[in-house]
Amino acid sequence: MTTSERGPRERMVFSAAQLIRRDGVTATGLREVVSDAEAPRGSLQHYFPGGKEQLVNEAVEWAGRYAADRIARFLSTMSRPTPGKLFAAMVRQWTDEFKATGDLKGCPVAAATVDCADTVESTRAASAAAFACWRRPIARELTAMGVPPRKADALATLMISSLEGAILMSRAEQNVRPLTTVARELAPYLDSCATQEA
């Protein structure tokens, strides 16, 4: 999670994701990304000949992979996983960040969707791919918990939707209430889908 020893290229993608998370795509300047990543400015045009569009798309892809990887990590910490517990863990990642840093940043994929879906086709496609990349492992784990495959995919969509929306509301309110509320309301229903076949 820290800057670590990665090359300038990866650092720029990471920094771009973080800045997009906070300010949105349009308000994030390339010079700002470069300085935040402590990367040489010349590297931009070298590693990202596609310009800002390419950098943003890679940041979105990175975020999708990151979210997907977290799912496996969440599961590994549970002795007896259930859909509700998985969702609670997803939500907790955001409430924890709020408690730690004092304010909530957003999701890079959501920001890219809001800012680019209607103007930059490749970024819209990258966002869709990131959501799909995130949804896949969730659905897989849900089926492993006894949810029928068709239903698992629908529940995964519901989980991501509710989480993204709750992030939005929590950012606006500067309060984790929407996040915790959504987790509390949805968890029992999600669990009920794992036990009963429907």
Added chain:
Amino acid sequence: MTTSERGPRERMVFSAAQLIRRDGVTATGLREVVSDAEAPRGSLQHYFPGGKEQLVNEAVEWAGRYAADRIARFLSTMSRPTPGKLFAAMVRQWTDEFKATGDLKGCPVAAATVDCADTVESTRAASAAAFACWRRPIARELTAMGVPPRKADALATLMISSLEGAILMSRAEQNVRPLTTVARELAPYLDSCATQEA
């Protein structure tokens, strides 16, 4: 819904909301708003001495009131309203727009949150107020359907969160699948909260 006979001031607020819906706050230029609203440029500094920040905030407030007013309108078309039917109607408004125009614009409040929550305090506050203004009539109607007040507020938060998230995913996918999925999954659970006291 059309440009109608309103004054330049209202037209600019309306146009701002529409453009923000499509491109986000940062990418929406004041000159673009003026031309879209067919308003005189000089009116900008006359009606909005607070600059872009004021215009954006008013657009967000307008969107919040609009969403709140829709709730009453939805209810008026139902003979026997239930929480699930109300949520389905909220979702349908978006899927209908997709069918009509061919692509999905976003929600202005979501865009303002994504683009300004961490940088423009007044806009963050306006977004929070808009969400609250939207949530209030939903919770009120839910209690009228038999949901306990405390639970009604939580369900209203869940409904808005799921809808906003589903809008995001649907925009990314250019497909209403997430919207319809969320409606289908959530409606039965919402209805179950109206019958059983809990």
Added chain:
DNA sequence: TGCCGATTATGACAACGGTCATGATAATGG
């Protein structure tokens, strides 16, 4: 008519954006 505030017109300014051209330096392999 003549005045006065509300509204609109117009142009400029300073800052910032992404992009590109060009050249320097470092690294690598023959």
Added chain:
DNA sequence: CCATTATCATGACCGTTGTCATAATCGGCA
């Protein structure tokens, strides 16, 4: 050691942005 590529440095360009200063025009009212 040379050559060829990878990486980085720098400065400029051009368009756009929000904002502002200034002046023209319109409205109604005395």
